[in-house]
C-alpha cells in the first residue's frame with residue numbers, strides 16, 4: 310500500500326517513531342518510486358529540520374564506539390534532558406557479517422530510553438547510497454524533534470569522509486598506546502577531525518592514555534591550524550566506567566559555540582549541502598548513463614578493445630558519450 314507523504318510527514322512531525330522509521334526506510338530503498346516518496350516527505354519536513362547538534366563518531370572496530378555512544382546518549386537524555394537519535398554509516402556491514410553499527414543490542418541502556426531513537430546502518434549498498442540515505446535520515450530525525458544526532462562510522466576508508474561531510478563536529482575515538490596508530494595516521498583523516506578522544510583510560514591504562522594524549526597533541530600541532538580557528542582538542546575517557554564522557558560532550562559544545570559565533574557552522578553546512586547536490590547529480594548521471602541502451606550495447610566491446618590496447622580509454626569514452634542520448638532514454 311502506498312503511504313501518503315503528507316500523512317507520513319504529519320506523523321513524523323508529531324513525534325510518531327513508526328512514521329519516522331518508515332520514512333527512513335523509504336529513503337533507504339533502491340526503488341525509484343520509494344525514493345520519490347521519501348523526497349516528498351523530506352520536502353514537507355525540511356522547514357522543521359536543521360536544529361540539531363550533528364556529531365560524527367569514528368574509530369576502528371573495538372575502539373569502543375557503541376559503548377561510548379551508549380554512555381554519551383544516556384548522559385544526554387538523563388542528565389541534560391535531551392533527545393538523541395543514533396544513526397550509522399557502514400557500507401561493509403552486510404558483506405563482512407561483523408558487528409553491525411548502530412545495533413540496539415550494543416547500546417542497551419540508551420535503546421531502552423524513550424527519548425532515544427536508534428537506527429542501524431542501511432545495508433547492502435554502495436557508500437554513496439548509504440550516505441545519501443543517512444543524510445536524509447538526519448533531516449528526518451531533526452524534523453521528528455531529536456535535538457542531537459550521533460552518526461557512527463567505522464574508521465576505514467571513505468566512510469569517515471562521508472560522515473565528516475554530514476556532521477557539524479567529527480570525533481575520532483582512539484585506544485591508548487598511540488605509537489602504531491600515529492604512524493599509520495593518514496593526514497587526510499586528521500584534517501577531518503575536530504575532537505580526539507582516547508577511550509579505555511581505565512584498569513591500569515590511565516598512564517598510557519595520558520601519554521597517548523600528549524603524543525597526539527604533539528602530532529596534531531604539526532598540522533596547519535584550521536581556517537575556522539578551532540584546532541582539534543584531545544581528551545581521554547573511559548566509556549565503560551562513564552568517566553570523561555561528560556567532558557567529551559562539553560568539548561562538543563565548546564566546538565559548537567566557536568563554530569556558531571564565527572559563522573563557520575552555517576558555512577560548513579552550506580558547503581555540505583552544495584557537495585550533496587553535486588553528488589546527487591553525479592550519481593544520477595552515472596546511473597542514467599550506464600542504464601542507457603546505447604551505452605549498454607557498446608560498453609562491453611569497447612572495454613575489450615581498451616583492455617587489449619587496441620583503443621585508447623580517451624577515444625572509447627568519447628565514443629560512448631557521443632552514443633549516449635539521455636533525452637531520448639529513460
Ligand code: GDP
Nearest residue numbers: 369370371372373374375376508509547548549
Ligand atoms: P566498537 O566496535 O568501536 O563499537 O567497540 P565496542 O563499544 O563494541 O567495544 C569493544 C570492546 O571494548 C567491548 O568489549 C567493550 O566492552 C570494550 N570497551 C568499550 N569501552 C571501554 C572502556 O572504556 N574501557 C574498557 N576497559 N573497555 C571498553
